[in-house]
Amino acid sequence: MTTNLRSESLDAGGRPSAGPRVGVLALQGDFREHAKVLALLGAEVSLVRRPAELAGIDGLVIPGGESSVMDKLARMFGLAEPLRAAIAGGLPVYGTCAGLIMLADTVLDAIAGQESLGGLDVVVRRNAFGSQNQSFETDLAIPALGDEPVHAVFIRGPVVESVGASATALASLEDGRVVAVEQGNLLGTSFHPEITGEHRFHEYFLGKVRSRANP
Numbered sequence: 694m695t696t697n698l699r700s701e702s703l704d705a706g707g708r709p710s711a712g713p714r715v716g717v718l719a720l721q722g723d724f725r726e727h728a729k730v731l732a733l734l735g736a737e738v739s740l741v742r743r744p745a746e747l748a749g750i751d752g753l754v755i756p757g758g759e760s761s762v763m764d765k766l767a768r769m770f771g772l773a774e775p776l777r778a779a780i781a782g783g784l785p786v787y788g789t790c791a792g793l794i795m796l797a798d799t800v801l802d803a804i805a806g807q808e809s810l811g812g813l814d815v816v817v818r819r820n821a822f823g824s825q826n827q828s829f830e831t832d833l834a835i836p837a838l839g840d841e842p843v844h845a846v847f848i849r850g851p852v853v854e855s856v857g858a859s860a861t862a863l864a865s866l867e868d869g870r871v872v873a874v875e876q877g878n879l880l881g882t883s884f885h886p887e888i889t890g891e892h893r894f895h896e897y898f899l900g901k902v903r904s905r906a907n908p
């Protein structure tokens with residue numbers, strides 16, 4: 694008899710080990726696309742809408758969407774402070790587009806009263822590619838992810854205007870503008886790997902999640 698096990702690795706008790714538990718912030722935006730990619734890569738995925746749902750996750754993805762709405766909902770649902778505490782406590786978090794804006798310490802062109810969660814020592818500018826050119830696609834060389842370029846889709850994305858001393862740029866456009874950054878367990882991209890079939894960013898993120906879950 695063969696059993697259809699999702700994971701071939703076994704835990705200390707000889708049982709098949711479950712994948713890392715990754716939450717996806719599901720207040721607004723393209724959280725379903727992230728959940729699909731993460732599940733495909735073997736993570737145990739849960740949607741996060743309340744503070745209690747942060748318990749027991751080993752990592753969190755903040756999706757693309759609209760950062761000002763996400764911010765409002767996060768505060769309304771009492772999630773903003775628990776999220777800040779989780780980030781400060783070292784929870785691995787990957788933010789795409791609006792998610793990157795949520796993780797940035799400083800946000801330019803925010804709407805009045807908009808707050809970010811912070812954690813990434815970067816300055817981002819919302820809607821940096823302007824209304825004439827709201828969406829575009831390009832291939833990015835990202836040595837940290839291997840030789841094959843990353844096909845990147847930008848949808849009213851932010852740009853990283855300055856990278857502070859604690860953060861590192863992972864990818865830039867040809868004109869030098871930074872569009873992917875990391876800092877310890879935090880990862881952010883201006884673009885959307887969750888919609889292109891590109892899994893290397895999620896894999897890279899899951900690496901951070903696994904090393905925190907099994908130090």
Ligand SMILES: NC(=O)CC[C@H](N)C(=O)O
Pocket residue numbers: 756757758759760761789790791792794819820848849850851
């Ligand atoms: N695709 C996206 O996530 C767009 C981000 C959006 N322009 C914002 O400011 O939040």
